[in-house]
Amino acid sequence: MSKNGDGKQKTPLMTHLVAGGAAGFMEACTCHPLDTIKVRMQLSKTGYRNAAGKKLGFFGVGTRIVKNESFWALYKGLGAVVSGIVPKMAIRFSSFEMYKEMLADANGKVSTGAVFFAGLMAGTTEAVMVVSPMDLIKIRLQAQRHSMADPMDVPKYRNAPHAAYTIVKEEGIRALYKGVTLTALRQATNQAANFTAYQEFKSMAKKMQDIPELPSYQHLILGGVSGAMGPLSNAPIDTIKTRIQKSSAKGSGWERFKVVTAEIYYKEGFRAFYKGLTPRVLRVAPGQAVTFMVYEKVKNWIDVFTNVKSQAEITPVAAQK
Numbered sequence: 001m002s003k004n005g006d007g008k009q010k011t012p013l014m015t016h017l018v019a020g021g022a023a024g025f026m027e028a029c030t031c032h033p034l035d036t037i038k039v040r041m042q043l044s045k046t047g048y049r050n051a052a053g054k055k056l057g058f059f060g061v062g063t064r065i066v067k068n069e070s071f072w073a074l075y076k077g078l079g080a081v082v083s084g085i086v087p088k089m090a091i092r093f094s095s096f097e098m099y100k101e102m103l104a105d106a107n108g109k110v111s112t113g114a115v116f117f118a119g120l121m122a123g124t125t126e127a128v129m130v131v132s133p134m135d136l137i138k139i140r141l142q143a144q145r146h147s148m149a150d151p152m153d154v155p156k157y158r159n160a161p162h163a164a165y166t167i168v169k170e171e172g173i174r175a176l177y178k179g180v181t182l183t184a185l186r187q188a189t190n191q192a193a194n195f196t197a198y199q200e201f202k203s204m205a206k207k208m209q210d211i212p213e214l215p216s217y218q219h220l221i222l223g224g225v226s227g228a229m230g231p232l233s234n235a236p237i238d239t240i241k242t243r244i245q246k247s248s249a250k251g252s253g254w255e256r257f258k259v260v261t262a263e264i265y266y267k268e269g270f271r272a273f274y275k276g277l278t279p280r281v282l283r284v285a286p287g288q289a290v291t292f293m294v295y296e297k298v299k300n301w302i303d304v305f306t307n308v309k310s311q312a313e314i315t316p317v318a319a320q321k
Contacts, residue, residue, distance in 0.1 A: 010308075015306070018298065022295070023295035024085040025086050026291075027288075032081055034283035035283045036075070037058060037065065038283050039139055041058070043139075045267070061279075077138035080164075081134065081138055084131070084133075084134030087130050088130040089295075092122050092191065095126070096191070112199075119191040121188075123190055124184045131183055132183040135245060178253070179241045185234070186238050190231075194288060197225065198222055201226060212312070213314045215316040216296070217293075218316075219293040223288045223293060226292075227285040231281045236274070239264070239276065244256050244257065
């Protein structure tokens with residue numbers, strides 16, 4: 001088995017694939033309601049308001065959805081997310097490790113810059129392979145304002161497979177890739193910031209505590225902090241992408257981008273590009289916290305089971321001087 005720059009056995013790519021998939025499943029089940037609220041806020045051109053005309057915040061919008069459409073409406077599009085997020089996370093972590101290995105120096109060491117570029121490429125890879133079609137189907141499902149408590153209120157898209165079938169039938173298979181450029185740009189910047197911050201924080205925490213592995217709660221905290229970096233840096237990209245994917249309008253990607261961007265700016269103002277930023281941070285940060293914690297835990301379990309690491313190497317106990 002090959003070794004890394006520290007002379008230790010390298011974790012096989014398949015381990016990163018399995019651990020990433022497990023982390024994605026847990027993240028989707030935990031955080032999907034926050035994503036539904038974020039999408040509704042981004043798609044609202046005038047903003048949600050209460051009876052007095054005051055704009056509703058994150059929790060107000062969530063309460064409105066539950067009141068009008070039932071609690072389960074917060075999980076609209078979950079099927080599309082689960083069917084996509086498992087391969088997405090598997091591809092994200094395995095491709096990141098592959099790119100990181102490709103960018104390592106002759107001694108197997110990986111610089112901070114190499115981690116950043118590996119994150120960029122991993123984000124682009126997952127966007128093209130999984131995220132773009134999954135996001136479009138999810139957004140179409142989440143945008144529907146039917147009551148899930150009323151069996152007579154039949155929506156256009158019944159579930160993820162039906163939505164995919166209907167979109168392809170009515171708009172063509174290329175419709176699933178509406179906004180793919182912006183999706184790739186968003187995912188690339190997200191993962192570049194995410195992985196770079198996490199790897200640096202993790203390295204610093206291990207050195208400060210002089211331990212071979214961090215406890216799970218620290219992976220949770222560091223994952224949450226690093227996860228907030230992406231949304232703060234690319235909120236306008238995400239808002240434009242969401243509007244493009246919700247629309248069924250024809251035309252080239254560039255034409256749709258210009259129309260949507262101009263419409264947001266002239267009709268709603270510059271601040272509209274940051275609609276949904278709070279719920280997006282509240283969605284992505286805890287999502288990444290769960291993802292990194294589960295990923296690290298599952299990876300370590302598999303490494304011990306396959307004898308890549310010993311139990312002592314994954315136990316967060318200070319090294320003996």
